[in-house]
Every structure is written in C-alpha cells, then in structure tokens.
Amino acid sequence: MLVLAFDTATAAITVALYEWTPGEGAVPRGVAEAVDGRRHTELLTPSIAQVMAEAGAAPDNLSAIAVGVGPGPYTGLRVGLVTARAMGEALSIPVHGACTLDIIAWATGRDEPFVVATDARRKEVFWARYDSARARATEPAVGPPSDVPEGLPVVGEGGALYPDVLGDSGHEPLLPAAGALAELTVARLAGLKVPALLPPEPLYLRRPDAKEPGPRKKVTPA
Template sequence: MTVLCVDTSAAVSVSLLSDDGTAIASRTLREQRRHAELLTPLIKEIFDESGLDSSSVTTVVAGTGPAPFTGLRVGLVTGRTFAFGVGTEPLGVCSLDALAAEAAQIHALKAGTKVLAVSDARRREVYYALYTVGELTAQGVPEVTVVEGPEVASAADLIETGLARGAVVVGEGAALYAEAFAGADVRSAPAVPSTTVLAQLALARRGAGVDQPTTPLYLRRPDAQVPGARKRALG
C-alpha cells in the first residue's frame, strides 16, 4: 500500500511513499506555470519508476499552500480527484510545514527551536509561518507546530514584526530578499516544499488523530477578477 503526495505551491512536485513513510520515488519541476500540463505526466513517471500503479494507493496527500490561486488549485484538484478515484479522503498539509520540518531535520534543530519559513509570494512579498520544532515522528521527520501564520507580507514588514528574532529562518523568500533578512539567522534549506516530507507529516498527524482538511491557503484574492457592472451613462 502506498501514499501519493502532490504539491504545486512553489513548484510541480510529486512523491510516492510506502505507508510507513519510506520514500519510493519523487519528482520536482521548478515551474511556476503549466501546472495542469505537467502534474499528471509527473505522477505517471513516478509510478513507472517504482513499477507500481494507482491501484496500490491508499492515501493521498496534497499541499494546501499558501500560493497563488491558479497553480495551487491544480495540485489540490488533482489530489482530491485521485483520492476520490481510489476511494479515500485526501489529507491536506500546509506547504510551509514541510519547509520548516525539513530544515529542522537537516540542521538537527532541538525541540523548542523556533523556525520561520518564508516562500516567494511575488509582488515583492513573502508567505510566512512561524513554528516550534517538536519531537521526531515515527516517520523520522520532526513535527512542527505553527505559532503564527500562515500570512503574507513584504519582507521588510515581516522583519518589523520581530518574528525572525530568535528564530532560524529558511525558505526561498529569505534568499530573494536577503537585504531585509540580513540580520536574521538564515540557514540553507531546500527552496521548495518536499512532497516526501509533506506526506510524512500527514501520516504522523493522521496517526495522532489530527484533522487534515484540503482547504486551500490563498491568503489573497486571485489576480484575475470578474469585471464589475458597467456604469450607466446619463444623457
């Protein structure tokens, strides 16, 4: 029995894991467009690589963002549709959770350490969330508990809030706005959320009885808007 995880919050990413959280296959494309064209072929690739097929899937996990509307929607709809097809309820995990958990794993951060995960929100802004690192889960990844966020702000405004003080800062947002984060404890970490780590967190939380809805974290309105009604011209 296997776990399929998809995430389109910062890239097009898919992973296949065993039901104990062991990674089987994974693919990531750093693509901020064409999510709908790329995601399904990527899923097929990991099934071909593993020698498995969709009938083996008993758990589906999807990253819930935050991210822009169109790209994130593709991953969530695909995850929900796949879950429906195999007869299971999808599990949703905030994509920033994976950034924080993987950074805690890479840097062997102790329980209680604060981690600020920041990703690119475009428009000179970042998506962010502040976490506290917990103990290792049975899947081998540290649990992370959100303290504040997820939210969206400019890098300068985020620094002014003081959330970076005393926290390890990770994510693509810190690299993009290095000047704003110059005084923070910025650590190297993968730029995009790992679908393997997302799935491992989902399995650990399911085991703990945590509800994991696939509600998308858009945080702001989509760029495309329905035009308002035309104003009547008075003669």
C-alpha cells in the first residue's frame, strides 16, 4: 500500500509518501517540508511531485491519499483538501481525512495526558486534550489560551506563542508532519485503536467572517 499524505492547515506545507507492507509496517519513501503561511498554493503541487520523484513512483501506484482537515485558517486548509479530493477522483482511490491536532499528537509518542494547541490567529488557539498520543479526550475547540486546561503539557505552535499562559516548557512538535499523518492513517486502516479517520471535509470551528447582507434600511422621505 502506497499512501500519499499532506497537510496545509497551518503554516506548514508538509508532504510524505509512505509504503506499508505487513512485514515492515509503514516506511517513508519521500518527504518534503516547508513553512510559509502565504504560499500553500505555490508549494503544495511541486512538493507532491518532489516526493513522488524521490520514490520513483507514479500517481497510478498510489493506493490512498491522506489529508489534514484542520482545524486551521480557511485559505491554507482548502488548498490541501481540494488537491486531495481532485487527485482521489482522478485516480479513483480513497481519500482519508485526519484532524490536524491528532497528527501533531501522534508525532509526540506520549503516553501521558497533554494538550495540543495550534495558532488560530485573533489571539486564540485551536486545541484538544489527549490522554495519550493515540487517544483524544475532547473534541477540538477554539478560544483564548486561557480556555486550555491547566496543569498539562502543551505541544504545538499555540503553546509556543503564549508561554505566559500555557507554560514555557518544550512545545515540540510545533507543526504537523505528513509522515505522522501517513503513519496514523496506515495504523487506522490496519485496524489499530487510534483516532478515527474523517471525510476529506474542512473542520471549521469558526463561522465565516463574511456575512450575508441584511435587509435594506427604509429611507424616510425628507
């Protein structure tokens, strides 16, 4: 099974190609990482081409696509999701989504409770509590850093941005890695008890900034 994984829900444009076999498990065949919150569109497609070339693989060799579904800012998030759905439809292969917070949590390998927090802008964070790297305890939420449960280690960029509220201990990894997404996807498909995969639809936790115009105001004749 050859799985192409990528996530654009944060400032990271992260792509990985992993191969899974019963004897070896998930093995990386190609990885591309970049951090640029304004160039998701320009960087994603070349990064996919890079990892495919690195592995000597063709699109027809792919068995599945895995994509991070957020939460994250709308513009970057939709780049990955639109690309994943288009590739899945063109190649007639399944597309699996994963919560971006779960991807960061998986990469920690932690066995004790902790929190993942990412940058939600507007002086807020996207966050969720985890019992371990394999088990999320709460639904993803968005709010000020003060909403995050106290007394737990906080990993992710959100923790690094607000150390006065969330503590100044190590927050690594700060951003999601596609390698962790590929591993999480393969583990779930193999039947292991890990966070559930999701449809490739955006996980939005805020209402859109744009609002429908209200009724026109009546003008009283002078």
